[in-house]
Amino acid sequence: MRSFTDVAAIANNATAILGPARLGVRWVDIGPPVRAEIIVMPSSGEDSSHDVTLGGTFPVGEETWRFADLVMPSLDEWEVTVRRVDHGEVPEPPTGRPWERARLSPYGQLDEAQLQAVEAALGQPLPPDYRDWLRRNNGAQPEVDHHVPGVTFTLMPERPLFGVHPQHPPTDLVAAQRVHRDPWLSPDWLVIARPSGGLLLVSTAQPQDSRVYFLPEQDMVGPASVNRASKLRPVAGSMPELVGRLTPLDHV
Structure with missing residues (x-):
């Protein structure tokens, strides 16, 4: 089943609906490298979790999605952008900025x-x-x-x-x-x-x-x-x- 959208933003304490599944983010680690645990909650079947590096991919049903970007204004606030991966797609570089730990x-x-x-x-x-x-x-x-x-x-x-x-x-x-x-x-x-x-x-x-x-x-x-x-x-x-x-x- 194809998603309703090709891109979604997932804020902390929120989920995004893609069609075949909901996505959530359990945590973000600014690293380096920047990583996130992305939870895939299908409409039928068991949930799965994926430890994904920024720019990396993970499965959503029969589709492949990418952890495409991150905006993180503080330790407890973030918005993760995920994007469906088309065949032969060249990923765009991230433009967001992860939070930097207080020095x-x-x-x-x-x-x-x-x-x-x-x-x-x-x-x-x-x-x-x-x-x-x-x-x-x-x-x-x-x-x-x-x-x-x-x-x-x-x-x-x-x-x-x-x-x-x-x-x-x-x-x-x-x-x-x-x-x-x-x-x-x-x-x-x-x-x-x-x-x-x-x-x-x-x-x-x-x-x-x-x-x-x-x-x-x-x-x-x-x-x-x-x-x-x-x-x-x-x-x-x-x-x-x-x-x-x-x-x-x-x-x-």
Whole structure:
């Protein structure tokens, strides 16, 4: 049975209908080489999975299809393009760009005593998800400028993710609260970075909330009594997701 279409785009968490089958993508690995696991779900018969390199082919019933292209703006977002292969076809080169891993240099690790000392200095416990990330990384310095596509901030080498550096206040988490949080927000929030364009924060009032929030610079004006918490917008569901969404600006 011939497909209804000769080309299809498959987004993450979605499927594409070709006619004789539905296709899904379980994962994408940027490699090198770029690979994806493509799931073929026929209208009758058993599902099959295929580990396919970009440019490689896989069967869909009696047809042959190619993993033709990939657009991947972040670690958890992608759109895989597949194309039916005709006899004697010369494949076109891919034009999309895979996501490039964030180029961050962690400052090291923290032990439990250091974490407890930070919490004592802050006068409040660290949010559990952020605490674990801080324990494993102690902040991180970007090697080049990074951003999250669609969000108006730039994380730079001179404006890193804060860690425990009391000897260097510009990158120290505790010092950052006095300088960057207290003039604008209550202790219900913890500033974790001061990128160009605003603030990155996590919630201390709701420990179950692992999201990372952004406060744009244009909202950092006026008296301290202004309800700035209403201006915060989530940019990632957790610290690992934030790192997964950070994209080097020299890659775009």
